[in-house]
Amino acid sequence: MSELTLEDILNHIVDEAESISSKMSIEDRAAITKAEAQVFKQALKEKTRAKHYRSRVTGESVHLADSIISQNRSVDGFKNGHSAVGWSEDKAYIANFIENGTKFPIYSKKGRKFKHPGQVAVTADHFVRDLRDDPVLKNRMLQAGAKKYAQIIRKRGG
Numbered sequence: 001m002s003e004l005t006l007e008d009i010l011n012h013i014v015d016e017a018e019s020i021s022s023k024m025s026i027e028d029r030a031a032i033t034k035a036e037a038q039v040f041k042q043a044l045k046e047k048t049r050a051k052h053y054r055s056r057v058t059g060e061s062v063h064l065a066d067s068i069i070s071q072n073r074s075v076d077g078f079k080n081g082h083s084a085v086g087w088s089e090d091k092a093y094i095a096n097f098i099e100n101g102t103k104f105p106i107y108s109k110k111g112r113k114f115k116h117p118g119q120v121a122v123t124a125d126h127f128v129r130d131l132r133d134d135p136v137l138k139n140r141m142l143q144a145g146a147k148k149y150a151q152i153i154r155k156r157g158g
Contacts, residue, residue, distance in 0.1 A: 020153055028152050029081030034072045035148040036141040037083035041070045043137050044085060044128070051127050052098055064098075067091040099128050 049065040067088045074082040087095045101124030131137060 026081045030072050032145045032148045033083040035144040037070045037085050039141045039144045041085045097122050
């Protein structure tokens with residue numbers, strides 16, 4: 001049996017560390033970000049329901065809080081280990097109006113102003129930005145990702 005040099009030992013340690021960090025497979029990264037995205041999705045649903053929910057009959061159209069979706073792909077639809085959370089296509093523009101406000105009055109498709117003609121714009125309520133910056137939520141997301149990461153390492157036998 002040949003002796004290992006210090007360089008061989010250190011290279012082996014670096015290779016093992018890289019295999020569970022920077023060289024992690026896309027599927028493993030996607031599993032970790034999916035766990036984090038599920039935590040964010042639930043928090044966003046609760047925040048939207050608390051701040052921007054009215055009890056009304058919506059017919060076939062669902063409430064803003066009920067149209068939050070998550071996908072295990074990037075915003076562009078590529079499977080690269082990222083996950084995205086947001087609203088469905090038919091509700092995303094409404095969430096954008098609430099999040100960022102509007103500079104000008106909102107008009108209907110027929111060119112008429114909506115209900116309150118004295119209202120000049122929708123005032124911004126940065127609830128998504130505030131939720132993204134919430135340290136408690138960031139910690140919960142990190143814990144969910146760490147739990148999934150530990151499962152992946154255990155599955156590999158590490």
